[in-house]
Amino acid sequence: MTRVHVSIDRLRRRPRDERTTPSATDAGAACPGCGTHFRAEELVRNRRVCTGCGHHFPASARQRLDALADRGEWIELWPELRAADPLQFRDLEPYAGRVAKAEAKGGTEAMIAARLEIRGQPAVAAAMEFGFLGGSMGSVVGEKLARACDRAVAEGVPLVVITSSGGARMQEGILALMQMAKTVVAFEAMSEARLPIVVVLAHPTTGGVWASFASLGDVTYAEPGALIAFSGPRVIEQTTREKLPEDFGRAESQLANGQVDDVVDRRELPERIGRVLAILDRGPRGLDPPPAIQWAQERAERAARAAQSLPALSRRLAERFRRPEDEDPA
Amino acid sequence: MTARRGRQFVRKITDRMHRPPEQSDAATWETIQRVRHQERPYTLDYIARLFSDFEEIRGDRLRNDDPAIVAGIARYGAGPIVVIGHQKGRDANERTYRNFGMPGPEGYRKGMRAMALAERLDLPVLTLIDTPGAFPGAGAEERGQGGAIALSMRTMLRLSVPVVSVVIGEGSSGGALALGVADRVIMLENSTYSVISPEGAAAILWRDATKAPLAASAFRPTAANCYRLGITDGVVPEPGDGAHSDHDEAARLLDGYLRRALRELRELEPAERRRQRGERYRRIGAFRELPSTNGSALAAGRERMGERPGGSGAAPAD
Numbered sequence: 055m056t057r058v059h060v061s062i063d064r065l066r067r068r069p070r071d072e073r074t075t076p077s078a079t080d081a082g083a084a085c086p087g088c089g090t091h092f093r094a095e096e097l098v099r100n101r102r103v104c105t106g107c108g109h110h111f112p113a114s115a116r117q118r119l120d121a122l123a124d125r126g127e128w129i130e131l132w133p134e135l136r137a138a139d140p141l142q143f144r145d146l147e148p149y150a151g152r153v154a155k156a157e158a159k160g161g162t163e164a165m166i167a168a169r170l171e172i173r174g175q176p177a178v179a180a181a182m183e184f185g186f187l188g189g190s191m192g193s194v195v196g197e198k199l200a201r202a203c204d205r206a207v208a209e210g211v212p213l214v215v216i217t218s219s220g221g222a223r224m225q226e227g228i229l230a231l232m233q234m235a236k237t238v239v240a241f242e243a244m245s246e247a248r249l250p251i252v253v254v255l256a257h258p259t260t261g262g263v264w265a266s267f268a269s270l271g272d273v274t275y276a277e278p279g280a281l282i283a284f285s286g287p288r289v290i291e292q293t294t295r296e297k298l299p300e301d302f303g304r305a306e307s308q309l310a311n312g313q314v315d316d317v318v319d320r321r322e323l324p325e326r327i328g329r330v331l332a333i334l335d336r337g338p339r340g341l342d343p344p345p346a347i348q349w350a351q352e353r354a355e356r357a358a359r360a361a362q363s364l365p366a367l368s369r370r371l372a373e374r375f376r377r378p379e380d381e382d383p384a
Numbered sequence: 385m386t387a388r389r390g391r392q393f394v395r396k397i398t399d400r401m402h403r404p405p406e407q408s409d410a411a412t413w414e415t416i417q418r419v420r421h422q423e424r425p426y427t428l429d430y431i432a433r434l435f436s437d438f439e440e441i442r443g444d445r446l447r448n449d450d451p452a453i454v455a456g457i458a459r460y461g462a463g464p465i466v467v468i469g470h471q472k473g474r475d476a477n478e479r480t481y482r483n484f485g486m487p488g489p490e491g492y493r494k495g496m497r498a499m500a501l502a503e504r505l506d507l508p509v510l511t512l513i514d515t516p517g518a519f520p521g522a523g524a525e526e527r528g529q530g531g532a533i534a535l536s537m538r539t540m541l542r543l544s545v546p547v548v549s550v551v552i553g554e555g556s557s558g559g560a561l562a563l564g565v566a567d568r569v570i571m572l573e574n575s576t577y578s579v580i581s582p583e584g585a586a587a588i589l590w591r592d593a594t595k596a597p598l599a600a601s602a603f604r605p606t607a608a609n610c611y612r613l614g615i616t617d618g619v620v621p622e623p624g625d626g627a628h629s630d631h632d633e634a635a636r637l638l639d640g641y642l643r644r645a646l647r648e649l650r651e652l653e654p655a656e657r658r659r660q661r662g663e664r665y666r667r668i669g670a671f672r673e674l675p676s677t678n679g680s681a682l683a684a685g686r687e688r689m690g691e692r693p694g695g696s697g698a699a700p701a702d
Contacts, residue, residue: 134673134674134675135671135672135673135674136671136672136673136674137671137672138670138671138672140613140670141602141603141604143602143603144602145585145589145590145599145602146589146590146591192671193668193669193670193671194669194671196668196669197669197671200666222557222558222579222580224579224580224585224588224589225589226579226670227578227579227603227604227605228577228578228579228603228605228609228610228613228615229613229615229668229669229670230579231557231558231561231577231578231579232561232615232665232668232669233668233669234534234537234558234561235537235541235561235564235565235665235668236665236666236668236669238534238537238538238541238565238665239541239662239665239666240666241538242538242541242542242662261558262557262558262579264530265518265529265530265531265533265534265558265562266533266534266537266558267534268530268534269528269530269531269534269535270534270535270538282530283525283530284518284520284524284525284529284530284533284558285518285520285521285524285525285529289520289584290520290521290522290525293520293521294520294521294522296521296522298522302522302525303525307526311526311527311528312528313528313530313531
């Protein structure tokens with residue numbers, strides 16, 4: 055991790071035993087698919103996937119990053135970004151209260167950004183946290199993703215995004231809607247720098263997240279069983295009175311619909327993503343990173359403009375400082 | 385560079401536009417009634433009045449034609465323009481035909497066809513936003529509703545020609561924003577722009593669809609509030625009791641703002657226009673930035689948005 059400026063970002067390296075032993079909040083659970091019971095440490099070790107039937111238990115953003123990063127080591131970026139309450143919004147309870155409650159449970163926001171390496175490939179990653187207000191996209195998610203793209207561009211590394219979100223955060227109103235456009239703008243910086251984006255759609259990826267950056271990956275994987283839709287099944291059934299099939303919008307049917315590139319087991323994700331990044335790796339970076347090109351181009355343009363105005367300037371100066379003896383004697 | 389940029393921002397229409405006062409809860413709900421008025425002018429009504437000629441293009445060339453979005457080429461003043469807008473229906477038959485102005489992916493793909501046409505022929509693009517949202521249907525999902533909306537936003541972002549969006553009626557959710565990534569976004573006085581319809585919000589957040597007026601006052605999806613939050617660049621006044629009372633006058637008022645916006649945008653270099661368009665969305669957001677815990681001064685030095693003293697939301701367009 056020699057590229058990381060440790061002094062800038064808060065270091066989040068955790069000892070190995072902490073990553074494989076369950077934290078106080080982890081609990082054992084029975085698999086809803088086949089009924090097998092797992093103890094807390096078994097779940098952590100299995101990446102929260104049932105060893106019997108392959109059912110994917112919900113995972114937190116931190117667990118996802120732990121699994122993705124080589125040696126489970128990653129550095130969190132911008133943990134200091136927190137939700138504000140621009141509309142002083144209140145539904146059944148105040149938005150500020152909801153945020154405070156989610157923060158008290160140990161969350162920071164619905165997205166965690168990180169600098170890491172995946173199978174030796176350096177990358178910037180952003181994982182969504184469904185446990186924080188349904189993973190909803192508000193201003194912080196938009197800003198973190200935008201900064202993640204800028205950071206990836208600055209370092210010349212790819213971006214990996216793992217989504218798990220109900221959509222735009224309604225409590226931030228129109229500002230939340232605009233984050234859809236903001237994330238599209240952010241991804242555009244990656245396009246201009248010709249850097250790849252891998253998107254992993256975890257359960258659920260719906261609403262404004264699916265209708266913005268989550269559909270704009272270069273390679274898009276989905277976790278088994280993940281619901282991927284713009285409108286959720288409940289909304290569709292209410293609006294159209296259609297009876298939807300059981301597998302509606304699920305990763306496997308979205309693969310058949312041509313909406314994702316593959317359905318990938320969570321335990322195989324680091325390998326698959328690492329392979330994609332390795333295929334697309336152009337070799338040594340840092341020789342001519344895009345920002346440097348941009349900087350040089352700007353300098354060159356400025357110099358060209360200055361050169362253009364030079365004859366006029368010298369004429370003007372000559373005019374102003376003309377001495378009588380310079381005058382043509384005739 | 386900075387000075388030039390500064391001048392361009394100062395030249396924005398924003399400062400010269402009509403600024404309506406903040407509205408009460410009752411007035412907010414009235415606005416929502418007005419925006420759904422049966423006689424409120426729709427996209428085709430504005431097209432008929434703004435342009436001397438219009439030729440519609442149909443179909444996404446992949447599957448079918450989605451009548452919830454109309455697109456075409458038009459004669460605007462002395463020059464051509466490409467126009468794309470959501471279209472609602474006035475009577476029961478037309479409403480069904482137009483699917484209540486709720487597009488499927490084919491509608492957005494038709495829109496992108498029109499944008500490609502504009503790009504190729506170097507024509508400005510006008511989008512008119514008026515939808516309760518993208519259509520929630522199983523078929524639309526299977527055919528890539530989410531991806532179509534995302535791609536429509538990206539296509540608009542990439543256009544090198546001037547792009548102006550006008551919210552003429554209801555602007556709800558991603559289905560509206562899909563046509564709303566522009567150099568200038570303006571709203572008619574009684575139009576609304578929101579992350580979700582008041583009914584949808586009431587059903588989800590209050591678990592009671594009859595709480596829509598309550599949801600409306602919590603969201604304040606009005607033109608005045610969107611302007612205050614810095615989401616839009618201005619508000620176009622409507623005649624009399626609202627645009628429904630006089631379609632001709634409503635179109636005439638819009639025409640003035642539109643001409644001015646297009647004139648201003650034409651003065652910019654295409655690359656600069658596109659850069660500013662991205663920047664316009666990049667800086668939207670309101671959040672807190674806690675003091676960095678590792679003593680780094682960098683976080684404090686970073687750009688801070690939103691969280692202005694005494695204010696909220698993004699900066700009103702500078």
